[in-house]
Amino acid sequence: MNENAQTAQETDDNGSFYAKHKKVYPRQVHGLFASLRVTGVLVLLGLYYIVPWLQWDGHQAVLFDLPDRKFYIFDLIFWPQDFFYLAVLLIIAGLSLFFFTALAGRLWCGYACPQTVWTEVFLWIERKVEGDRNKQIKLDKAPMSRFKFSRKFLKHFIWITFSAWTGFTFVGYFTPILDLGVALYDLALGPWEWFWIVFYSFATYGNAGWMREQVCIYMCPYARFQSAMFDKDTLIISYDNERGEPRGSRKKKIDPKEKGLGDCVDCTLCVQVCPTGIDIRDGLQYQCIGCAACIDVCNEVMDKMGYERNLVKYTTENAIEGKKSHLLRPRVIIYLVILLAITAALIYSMATRIPLELDIIRDRNALYRTTSEGMIENIYTLKISNMDRIEHTYNITFDSDFTIKPILRKTQVTVASGKVANLSARIQADPLDLKSISQDIHITVKSLKNESLTVTEKGVFLGPVSR
Amino acid sequence: MDKATQDTPMIQKVIAVLWPSFLTSGVATILFFTAFDPQLIVSVSGYGEITRLGGYTIGFFLFWMLTSISCLLTCYFQRPCDPK
Structure with missing residues (x-):
């Protein structure tokens, strides 16, 4: 223990703790899985860059309007009170991850993770500017020259421009993108908007341009715990040892069996295409993100x-051992059932959601007061939130099991879509009618346009008890 | 200290402090500001005026600072106390 501490101290002082990181130059690959990934990239990034520009019913179709504390998703408007839905959505996302991991391993990593998707684009840019793997390695080894500088400059210029657009789009999900565009054109963005655009651009540039596979290896929590969701029937990418070994190069025409060779020609292309720089022939490794580039190139x-x-x-551990693989097994079925149940519950709850809310806030200054006529009076503020897309006029009614006299300036109130109306309400009661110091009253708000938009909330009426 | 901890590269240690705290502070920011409106908090506490976006940003970095301090302390206390 002590010895170890000593060495730790020394190495600390030497400051030699930086990881020796060898740059990975993934070679371009074509094939079924590469096409799937490119499709994934185009669809996901297409959605990411296009969606904020869509307009819907006079507002941005998808807008998480943080300054206004409202989320718009097409026809739906979500308020901070609807946080419940976000929580359920996150649970669904988590469960889907469990489900797909148990079923098919690191599908997420290989095809859908933003890290993979953006890195793919950055690699594509790098290839267009610097050439494929061999040219890149040569360029990096070469001393600085005008040519090298111009290539590198161009690459980083395109990367940074693309990242800046990404950052701008990101902020466009949170503040209306059209206004943001105008403000950017006039260079009149607010400091926070500047900050987040630069922050997100920098994160994109750093993660997809520089960090790449290190994000997956060091930073990603999912990469660490995904193995817990694996079992012997989970799809993994694996090299057929039996068939491949002993590996070795050979002429195309010879019979490998005569030479005592397996099917692996040891061309090392599977290593060259790997975005995390591993050799799949060494067996299943935690660095493998399941992108299947090695399958494509080996085929x-x-x-x-x-x-x-x-x-x-793609195979399973059971298949490798010569056993039968089971697609449907308890783990998968349980994940699926829970997933479907929660999704159904969410859809039902969203479909039956009433876009109206009533908050009854008691006057904080006095519990009650006695009027000159000897009545007991409580004062409330009613907050009526219209969370619907259209304007509503609401009727307000009061109910209780003792006689009350509500005093309002008006019993009907019109609230525009997405607005909150504050109404002051006084309620008076005869002290002789009060049975206890605290009694319930019910306030109902009902839309005149749509009777099903009704909310009833409970309030408390306080007063002295008459004996 | 076991060998695995000792051999951790510096960059991984830095990430081990900054990254989990970034994630948790993101969650904390969402939870906190869903419940409380930064504009109200600031005006009620008498610090003047702030835009909501500014409030969220400051809140996020405050949370990040706090969570990274706890991550840093965890890393620090993992070291054996006897230096000799």
Whole structure:
């Protein structure tokens, strides 16, 4: 223990704790899974960059309006009070992750994670500017020259421009993007908007341009705990050891069996295409993000050699051991049932949600007062929130099991969509009618346009008890 | 201290402090500001005026500062107390 502490201290002082990180140059790959990933990238990024520009019914279709504390998603308007839905949505997202991980391993990492998706775009830009893997390695080794500088400059220029657009789009989800665009054009953005655009751009540039696979290896919590959701029937990417070994290069025409060779020609292409720089032939590793680039490239080689495909393939641990794989197993079924139940509950609750809220706030200054006529009076503020998309006029009624006399300036109030009306209400009661110091009253708010928009809330009436 | 902790690269230690605290402070910011409106808090406490976006940003960084301090302390207390 002490010895260890000593070494730790020394190494600390030397400051030699930085990870020796070798840059990974993933080679471009074509094939089924690469096409799937490109499709994923186009769809996801397409949605990300286009959605904030959509308009719907006079407002931005999807807008998480933080300054106004309202979330717009097409026809729906969410308020801070609707936080419940967000929580349920997060639970659904988490459960889906469990479900898909148990079923097919790191699908999320390989095809849908923002880190993968943006890195894919950055790699594409890098390839367009610097050329494929070999050219990139050569360029990095070469001494600085005008050519090298111009390539690097161009690459970073495009990366930064793209990141800036990404950051702008990100902030466009939180403040109306059209106004934001105008403000940006006039260079009249607020300091916080500037800050978040720069922050998110910098995060994109850093994560997709520089950090890349290190984010997956060091930073991602999911990458650490996903193995807990694996079982022997989960789809993994694996190299067929039996078939491949002993590996070795050979001429195309010879029979590998004669030479005592397996099917792996040791071309190392599977290593070259790997975005995390691992060798899949070493077995299942935690760095593997399941992108299947090695499957694509190995199949290409197998085709060229005239060998059977799938030396590297999606398989399960059970299949490798020669046992039967079970797609439907208790774990998967349980995840699926819970997932469907919660999703159904959410949809039902959203469909039957009443976009109207009433808050009854008691006057804080006095519990009650006695009027000159000897009546007991309580004062309330009624907050009526119209969370609907259209204007409503609401009728306010009072109810209690003792006689009360409500005094309001008006019993009907018109509230515009997304607004809150504050009404002061006085309620008087004869002290002789009061049975206890605190009694319930009920206030009902009902829309005149749509009778189903009705909310009743309970309030408390305080007063002295007459004996 | 076991070997695994000792061999952790510096960059990983830095990330181990900044990153989990970033995540938790993000969650804390969402929860806190869903319940409380920064504009109200600031005006009621008499600090003057602030835009909501400004309030969220300051709140986020306050949370991040606090959570990174606890992450930092966790890392620090993981070291053995006897330096010799």
